[in-house]
Amino acid sequence: MHQFLPYAWFQGKCVPFEEAKVSIATHALHYGTGAFGGMRAIPDPQNPNTVLLFRPDRHARRLCQSARLLLTELREEVVLNALELFIKANKPDSPIYLRPFVYTSDLGIAPRLHNIETDFLIYGLELGDYLSPEGVSCRISSWTRQEDRSLPLRGKISGAYITSSLAKTEAVQSGFDEALLLNSRGKVSEASGMNLFLVRDGQLITPGVDQDILEGITRSSVMEIAKRMGMEVVERPVDKTELFIADEVFLTGTAAKITPIRKLEATILDSERPIMNSLRARLNSITEGRDSDYEDWICRIKL
Numbered sequence: 001m002h003q004f005l006p007y008a009w010f011q012g013k014c015v016p017f018e019e020a021k022v023s024i025a026t027h028a029l030h031y032g033t034g035a036f037g038g039m040r041a042i043p044d045p046q047n048p049n050t051v052l053l054f055r056p057d058r059h060a061r062r063l064c065q066s067a068r069l070l071l072t073e074l075r076e077e078v079v080l081n082a083l084e085l086f087i088k089a090n091k092p093d094s095p096i097y098l099r100p101f102v103y104t105s106d107l108g109i110a111p112r113l114h115n116i117e118t119d120f121l122i123y124g125l126e127l128g129d130y131l132s133p134e135g136v137s138c139r140i141s142s143w144t145r146q147e148d149r150s151l152p153l154r155g156k157i158s159g160a161y162i163t164s165s166l167a168k169t170e171a172v173q174s175g176f177d178e179a180l181l182l183n184s185r186g187k188v189s190e191a192s193g194m195n196l197f198l199v200r201d202g203q204l205i206t207p208g209v210d211q212d213i214l215e216g217i218t219r220s221s222v223m224e225i226a227k228r229m230g231m232e233v234v235e236r237p238v239d240k241t242e243l244f245i246a247d248e249v250f251l252t253g254t255a256a257k258i259t260p261i262r263k264l265e266a267t268i269l270d271s272e273r274p275i276m277n278s279l280r281a282r283l284n285s286i287t288e289g290r291d292s293d294y295e296d297w298i299c300r301i302k303l
């Protein structure tokens with residue numbers, strides 16, 4: 001069971017979580033016409049009255065871009081202001097996951113994005129590890145990642161998560177932890193809710209933004225950290241078979257952080273992961289506010 005935070009942001013203000021309710025006729029509930037974000041916040045280990053948010057500017061920007069793809073206007077200042085008031089109301093004392101959501105809040109039928117009321121809400125829950133930090137087993141999904149020409153994949157559009165849900169459940173019901181999806185051209189795209197990296201001969205490789213991926217904020221952060229550490233980072237199409245012979249394969253995402261893949265289909269992958277380990281240690285120190293080189297990635301909210 002999730003432990004939800006006591007207050008939600010709903011219809012422009014903080015209200016008790018139990019009071020933030022929508023009608024069964026809510027348009028987005030039927031048509032998937034919403035877009036969401038996912039962020040983490042932790043109490044500052046060095047200062048109990050402060051909460052640390054990781055790159056809220058980037059998260060707010062992606063959410064507003066997702067809203068634009070749904071022909072809805074949402075301003076970054078509105079998101080950032082609501083996030084701050086939400087954190088101050090909830091005063092979290094353990095790591096939390098925040099779920100901002102913009103959606104067609106009108107009641108009734110007819111799939112459309114014009115002449116329709118929209119709303120923006122936030123709720124939160126306590127969240128430790130989403131996937132085991134020791135590593136996960138993955139299968140190649142029988143489901144194909146959608147194409148950008150049929151769905152705006154640069155946004156985190158709710159309706160798109162039917163494919164993630166089918167892939168995740170298929171993976172779990174067939175004895176795996178997670179699913180890897182190929183795109184319609186047969187190249188590796190991403191996992192059900194994470195981006196993918198592999199290491200071959202010291203080179204850090206990840207499918208490019210033209211491979212029908214979600215443009216993950218953890219992904220771009222990991223790429224930047226790796227470059228600043230002097231690693232060679234390459235964005236290119238990735239074939240399925242490369243994953244089996246890679247030196248390291250790992251997933252990145254706000255919920256999953258950096259999670260290694262330890263088994264792919266029936267193949268056990270190498271458990272030595274020096275590059276992933278160094279990136280993970282660096283990302284952890286950044287998100288915990290211990291890395292002065294990346295101060296600008298952390299927003300400190302005083303309670």
Ligand SMILES: Cc1ncc(COP(=O)(O)O)c(C=O)c1O
Pocket residue numbers: 038164190191192193194195213214215216217218219252253254255
């Ligand atoms: C489909 C998908 N890909 C990738 C990611 C990783 O994105 P981020 O690092 O911004 O959390 C997510 C997470 O939200 C996702 O849902």
